[in-house]
Amino acid sequence: MPDLSTRAPQLVQRRPTPQLVGISLAYFMVLLDTTVLAVAEPDIMSSLHTDVVGVGWATTIYTMALASALVFGGSLVDRCGAYGVFIIGVIGFGLASLGCSLAPTLAVLLGYRALLGLFAAAIIPSSLSLIASLYPDPARRGGAISAWAAISGVAMAAGPVLGGWLIAVDDWRAVFVINAPMALAVLALCRTTIASSRHARAVSWLPHIALAATLATATLAITQAGQRSWLLAAVCGLVAVGLGYGTTAVDYSSPAPLVPAALRRNRAVWTAFGWGAAVNYALTTVIFSIPLLLNTTAVGAGATLLPMTLLVAVNPLLTGRIVAARGPLRPIRMGFIVFPVGLCLVAVAIADHHQSVVLALGLLLCGLGVSWTLPALVGFAVSHADPEATGSVGGILNATRQVGATIAAAVASALLTHSHDDTVAFVPFLIAGSICVLSLTTAATHRVARARKPAASGASATDHPA
Known part of the structure; x- marks a missing residue:
C-alpha cells in the first residue's frame, strides 16, 4: 500500500465526519455480534439440532479467536497501516457473517464464527488508529474517541432487543444477515483512503x-x-x-511478544487485567444464560435484559465524572460491590420460578456493576504502566476480557446442560458472583494513592469493546 501520509492534513479538513460515522458503525457491528447472538440461542439449538454445549461453542469460538488475535491485529496495524487492515477486516466480517447465515450445520457455523472473531480483531485496533489519524488535534481527537467508545454501550443495549425482533420477523439467520448491509455502509463511508503511519514492527x-x-x-x-x-x-x-x-x-x-517486557512483572497492571476478565466473565454469564433459562420468546429475552444493557449504555458518562474527580479505583470498587449482589438476586429469581421483579432488580445491579468497572479499568492500568508500555495495555486488557468471556460461556454451557435440575440452573450466577467478590477483595486492599496518577483521568475512552 503506498504511503499517503502527505494527504493526511487535506483529508482531515475535508470530510472526517462521514468517515468517523463509518468507523464507529464498524465498531458497532463488531460489538453487536457479541450480544445479538444471545437471544438466538434457543432458535439455533432447534434449527441445527444441537444442545446447550453446541451454542456454547458458537459463543466461545468467537471470543477465543478475538482474544487470541487482538494483540496480533494491533501489530498488523502498526506494520501494514490501519486503513488497509480496517478495510480487509470489514469486508471479511461482512462475508463471514453471510457464511454464518447460510450455515447448514453447527460445524460450519463454528468455522465462520471463528473467522468473525479474527476479522473483528482487525477492526477494533485499526478503527482507533484511524480516528487518531483523522483527528491529530488532541482536543478533537478526545471527543471523537469518546463518541467511538460510546457506540459499545449502544450496541450492548440494542443487541438483545434487535436480535429478538429479527428472530421474530425471520429466524436466527437474520442476526447475521444484518451485518452485510452494515459492512457495505462502512465501506461507502470510508471509501476515501485515510492516511496512517507505519512502523517496522516484528510480527x-x-x-x-x-x-x-x-x-x-x-x-x-x-x-x-x-x-x-x-x-x-x-x-x-x-x-x-x-x-x-x-x-x-x-x-x-x-x-514480537504478546506481553511486552515492561509489563511482565507489573503486579498492578496484571491486577487490572484480572479485573477485566472477571467483569466479562460475569457479564457473559448473564447474557449467555438468561435466554436459555427463561421460557419466553427471543423478543421477551431481549426485553428482560434491558435493565442491565441500558445502564451499560448510559451510566459510563457518570463513571467518567467519578474517575475524573476521584480516580479510577473508586468506581471499580463500587462496581465489584453491586455486581455480586445483582448476580445473587438473579440466582434467586432463577431458582424461585423466575420472579420478574427480583430478576429485574438483579439485572439492574449487574448493569451498574459493568458500567462502573469497565470504563475505569484502562485508566487504572495505564496509570500503573511504564510509558513505553501504555500502547499495549488496551490490547492486552481487551484480550484478557475476551478470555474471561470464553471461560464464562464454557462453564455456563457445561452447567446448563443439566438445567432441568433447578439445583444447577442458578450455579453459574453464584460462580460469577464469587469471582466478583474475589476481585473486590483485591480492589479493597489496593492503595488509593497509587491509583491516582494523572493518566487515570483519560480512562474511559479506550476500553469498552465488549
Whole structure:
C-alpha cells in the first residue's frame, strides 16, 4: 500500500465526519455480534439440532479467536497501516457473517464464527488508529474517541432487543444477515483512503496460535466436565496447562511478544487485567444464560435484559465524572460491590420460578456493576504502566476480557446442560458472583494513592469493546 501520509492534513479538513460515522458503525457491528447472538440461542439449538454445549461453542469460538488475535491485529496495524487492515477486516466480517447465515450445520457455523472473531480483531485496533489519524488535534481527537467508545454501550443495549425482533420477523439467520448491509455502509463511508503511519514492527504468529490452542483445550476440558466425561476432561485440562506453560515460554522468547517486557512483572497492571476478565466473565454469564433459562420468546429475552444493557449504555458518562474527580479505583470498587449482589438476586429469581421483579432488580445491579468497572479499568492500568508500555495495555486488557468471556460461556454451557435440575440452573450466577467478590477483595486492599496518577483521568475512552 503506498504511503499517503502527505494527504493526511487535506483529508482531515475535508470530510472526517462521514468517515468517523463509518468507523464507529464498524465498531458497532463488531460489538453487536457479541450480544445479538444471545437471544438466538434457543432458535439455533432447534434449527441445527444441537444442545446447550453446541451454542456454547458458537459463543466461545468467537471470543477465543478475538482474544487470541487482538494483540496480533494491533501489530498488523502498526506494520501494514490501519486503513488497509480496517478495510480487509470489514469486508471479511461482512462475508463471514453471510457464511454464518447460510450455515447448514453447527460445524460450519463454528468455522465462520471463528473467522468473525479474527476479522473483528482487525477492526477494533485499526478503527482507533484511524480516528487518531483523522483527528491529530488532541482536543478533537478526545471527543471523537469518546463518541467511538460510546457506540459499545449502544450496541450492548440494542443487541438483545434487535436480535429478538429479527428472530421474530425471520429466524436466527437474520442476526447475521444484518451485518452485510452494515459492512457495505462502512465501506461507502470510508471509501476515501485515510492516511496512517507505519512502523517496522516484528510480527510473530506462534504466541497467538499457542494462546488460541490453550483456550480451545481449556474450553473443551470444561465442556467435557459438564458432560461428565471425566477422563477426557482431565486429559484436556492437563494439555491446556501444558500449552499455557508453553505459550508463556514462547512469548518470552518471541521477537514480537504478546506481553511486552515492561509489563511482565507489573503486579498492578496484571491486577487490572484480572479485573477485566472477571467483569466479562460475569457479564457473559448473564447474557449467555438468561435466554436459555427463561421460557419466553427471543423478543421477551431481549426485553428482560434491558435493565442491565441500558445502564451499560448510559451510566459510563457518570463513571467518567467519578474517575475524573476521584480516580479510577473508586468506581471499580463500587462496581465489584453491586455486581455480586445483582448476580445473587438473579440466582434467586432463577431458582424461585423466575420472579420478574427480583430478576429485574438483579439485572439492574449487574448493569451498574459493568458500567462502573469497565470504563475505569484502562485508566487504572495505564496509570500503573511504564510509558513505553501504555500502547499495549488496551490490547492486552481487551484480550484478557475476551478470555474471561470464553471461560464464562464454557462453564455456563457445561452447567446448563443439566438445567432441568433447578439445583444447577442458578450455579453459574453464584460462580460469577464469587469471582466478583474475589476481585473486590483485591480492589479493597489496593492503595488509593497509587491509583491516582494523572493518566487515570483519560480512562474511559479506550476500553469498552465488549
